[in-house]
Amino acid sequence: MSVTVIRKASWVVRWEGGKHVYGRELDVAFDNSGILHLGAAWQGIADLEVDGRNRLIMPGLVNIHCHSGDEPLAKGLFDDTGTPQLWGNALYEFSTLIDSDADAKAACQILMLSELLASGVTSCLDIAGDHPRWIGIAAESGLRVWFAPGFRQARWRLTEAKALDYDWDEAAGETARDEALSVLDRVAVDGSCRLTGVVAPSQIDTCHPDFLVRALDEARSRKLRLTVHAAQTMAEVTELYRRHGKGPVPLLQEIGVLGPDVILGHGICLDHHPLTRARTAKDLETLAATGTNIAHCPVTFARSGQGMESLGQYLRAGVNVGIGTDTIPFNMLEEMREAIIQSRCRSGDFADINTAEVFHAATVRGAQALGRSDLGRLFPGAAADVVSVDLTAPSMRPVHDPLRSLIYAGAERAVRDVWVAGRHVLDNGKPVGLDTAGALAEIDAAKARAIRVAENTKGCSFNAIAPRCLEMPA
Template identity: 30%
Template sequence: MHADLLLHPSWILPVDPTDSVLIEHSLAIADGRILALLPSAEAREQIEAERELDLPGHVLIPGLVNAHTHAPMTLMRGLADDLPLMTWLNEHIWPAERRWVDPDFVLAGTRLASLEMLRGGVTCFNDMYFFPAVTAQAVAEAGQRGVIGMIVLDFPSRFAESAEEYVARGLQLHDQYRDHPLIRIAFAPHSPYAVSDEPLARVRTLADELDVPIHVHLHETHDEVVQSLEAHGERPFARFDRLGLVGPGLVAIHMTQLEDGEIARLAETGANVVHCPESNLKLASGFCPVARLLEAGVNVAIGTDGAASNNDLNLLGEMRTAALLAKGVARSASAMPAAAALRMATLNGARAFGLDGEIGSLEPGKAADVVAVDLGDSHTQPIYNPVSQLVYAAGRHQVRQVWVAGRQLIRDGQPLTLDAAAVIAEARVWAERIAAGEGRVLGRG
């Protein structure tokens, strides 16, 4: 048997089955796909590889899937902290976006986000932002996977003047990337309070025709629910259900305000939820009832949200926070065990966007999106359970090797497809420009 690459780690966590831990096994890659997983002694005898890589003390995991972010907003990291959501949005973020966001901003911000995420083991992310074609271009150039949102809003921005124009530009994006190996497209109406019924109904029709997901902020805060009751006489989820948006293609972000009937309806329809614990904690938005959702059979993934509200794109850290928070909210130490958190950050994220046949677990035939994490550091020793060490103790600096479709993007912690110094320098140029325009001095608030 011939392979392009044969990896020999100490452990492999395939993710499916959930609790599986392969010890002294090897993973073979050929033509960008996983060829085989088998005991290392057999692999060395049976597989003739162009290259072999011994990874003692490392654990192999599927590439992490960041199921919700706003990549270009890395350039707004720390711009407006310690504020409630609507104050943060209305008085700071949206005005700054109207002033600064253009294709150059999006390109620089996405490159910075890709650099950060790849170094943290994120091989695929789902994005919602302006000028999505620029985001798609940057992601493809980095060799990363992206689910790029066709953003829809009622109000004008520097990207589009009306809901109709947002939709039209989104359809152009879909046509451009219809057959791209790394880029997928989703509709991304921003939220119930930012998009009215008519464009939402249009999105539903087009999403059905194109067979693409619908990615939306939903039930993020208590105030959002109250405002919907006042404006529409129904909760946002009920409004989306009435409009026909609730189904297997719905990817509902945040969902911190849920009643039992809504959880049952999510499970009944096959809709997906993305949990963003650190953003929700920082903005005091509420607590997603993750344990109840999982118990009901709802597919729950994990996202970081944007760096302007988190303030990082660290999905390893997000897994730990999600697992700990779920236990506190459920008042049960057994809620969301480590293996469930890893599954949420990999296979569940892939499933939310219809990519679970391609990525999300380490199985023969799937794309070779693989991450090697070095557990040899003092803070991840000793190792009784590599899954627990990965989720509860490991840091993203321990990500050493990253492959997407068999192509190595991170080697020994260093990027191969992005010029880190140039990306960071460009971010600093933008920071100086924005700080001067906002009447600030960098580093002084």
Template identity: 35%
Template sequence: MSDDGDARTTVVHGDWVVAHDGEDHRIIEDGVVVYRGDRIIHVGRDWSGDADGVVRGRRRLVIPGLISTHTHLRINEGYRMVIDGGRRNFLRSGFTNYAGSKLDGGPTFLAPTNHEEAIRFCLSTHLLAGVTTILEMDDGAPDDGETVAALAAECGIRMAYSPAFSAAGYRYAPDGRLVQQWDEKAGFEGLEKAVGFIETRCDADSRLTGILVLNEFFASTPELRRRTREAATRLGVPITTHFAEQLYEFHHTLRETGLTPVELLSREGFLGADVILGHGIYLGGHSMTAYPFPGDLETIAASGASVAHSPVAYARRGFALETFKRYIDHGINMALGTDTFPTDVISEMRMAALVGKLLERNNEEPAARDVFRAATTGGARALGRDDIGRLSAGAKADITIVDFDNHTIGPVIDPIRALVYSGTGDMVDRVVIDGRTVVADKRLRPWDQAAVLDAAWANAERVWGSFSDYHWAGRTVEEVFPPSFAGWTGS
């Protein structure tokens, strides 16, 4: 809908407009994007028609709304703890430092949180960083996704979602060992709930669209994967799953089945153009697997499946995709996710480009254009859409305007390289979704921005303060994740 809920025509002027010509993005200097209602009706150098509203600013870059194909709306408190730490025997799997609960009972890590306030904060951070579409990966606790759906509708973000389901959960034994506790029946029940959510709450023509979220390949069974595949085909919706993100996952699968995780999914008939593999890092050929044999990348490419890459979270844990360029060269559609804080796709683009260059030892690959595509058209393709992630006539009016009038950006010769290598989410000036302005002058419109942030602080303090109730040995968060410097002891 438009800002006023009618078919008003709005003209957006930009010093640089990243338009799409049907084949690829193109740069228009001193261009315009015109939208009426929820659709773009014109992109070009000028507009001679009538206009009900005009948006312009000094040194503005106009781009498609950014797309995150892997996000968690309740990750703030967890990832802020473990950036420089975590248990070494988890082999860099950050989330296992706060997943699950004690085997003999007790609260989960997030038990003390106000879920509504936590979700509202995460949604706000996406909007303020220019993200207009997200793929939400969580299980919808505590109310089967009703709060997630309601708050997404309230703030106006576009979202692919249904509550995630799993056949196993992580638990801490009394001696601190992390174990998987299996319950295939719960996985089947979760799938049924997700199907019901999609059938009753989602609509391909609305901002809330359906996707089946098989929470983790490593916490699923062959039968649950089979039923998920059948349900997705019947409903006509995509599937996503956390995949090949743990080194142990790769080796356990290989030892138990004689197949890599990719080979197993291919043999089961699970892979397809409607599948988004979250992470997909530990494949055959990755240096850390000590399994140099090719085939996994070729198999993913042949299936048409996409990979949702979240480079910031993994660079923080000391490892990376090998490599962004190799995946593209094999013909795999690459998208970007925001799997940690900050939920800033611009930062994810920069990390994907820099880490990719470092591992390739190549200053030219991947280029800024490659990661920008992943954040726009790559994400749209992963979600099976050609009406988002691009500025073209007929596309959805999902538009992000970035303020380049600052000393961080400085003089610009190529706006895409400037955005990728110098930009931050804080530079986003205006965000339009479905023709509705949700961020203007770098401020949220749907909610009181200061109040949302204050609530997030209160939530985090409750969670961190209750960490000893959650921890298997009763330790505090400061004991498990010591601060960078000791506290001041003097007067």
């Protein structure tokens, strides 16, 4: 086993006494078995020595909600687009317009993993559809990847009046679930110990309650997590009230699909949110009491003028909330910055949340959601998932509090090196195991193909569907 030693790191975020703390001028030694030493000069074997001067060494970030399938294709398309009849959300009308074939899915996955690595992510939960290279690309990337092949019984459809409706096909849902479970069986035999499965019924509103119950049974029989999108939009919540007379959290509580092994995607429109018809404010208490996890992805919803009320309130209520990127940009550091800003804006209180709490959410809380107490923190015995940040980068200087500089100003521009399980996977800002240049070459052609399909579906030019932000005079 090759031992890497980072010598005399200027700043280290280490785990001590149940919290992250700063250390100065420390050695960090690790191999593929984990962190061997974090302290004064390492006296043991050093196969590779890395200069830690002018570096911040921190644990890898844990992204508990992202989608690799089509999202990079949508860059620059729908940022100014929404459906007014559905509270301005673009999800139902526009997200399904851009699809990708197998080659494009591989390129999208490579680009997502490259961007995540560049922003310091070492673990991610990828909710996507299977394709021939899905598992292979993840293995080559060096990241820890939780595979969540989605399945559902219904698909969204908008009526002529722009109301949300559903096309149900229960038989197709059963088939899709079985196919997803077969993917998880393939993941289970991976020998790297970096790949894990997650059972992923896609959305609470596209699955019948009994289907969700059976999905959780499958997850628990395999000792896996379950993730499902829930309370993500008012359109979804309104539909659940129509069907069941209750919102998403009471419904999931009634059917028993809550708990420490359940991750709810987004969890925005709870009963305390000002847009909901409920005025009971009991959902946070239920989530905290059951230990259910929330994946918070503020950037994509902020684009539609929506947001969680507020992250600080969830944490004070005792709910475990991790951070995800969801869609583009796949940049965890920008997501963390937005989480802070949105929480303060939505609450109207600058003290609603602080930098340390959001860093904790993006590391330890995300690891808790995935059931991994060895991730998201640096201490002897923890996994060797390590990020090195360049403190000489212009966006980081002058350095007083390096995490604040990184989250509020530096972001991915200052991330230089990443190790996962002791393996060097980002070298001077470049992914080691991913063909990012090849994926970029493919993505332009794939986007052109996807736009042609969307134009045929809508019967008009794409600029009529999603006009560019500036006019192009003849």
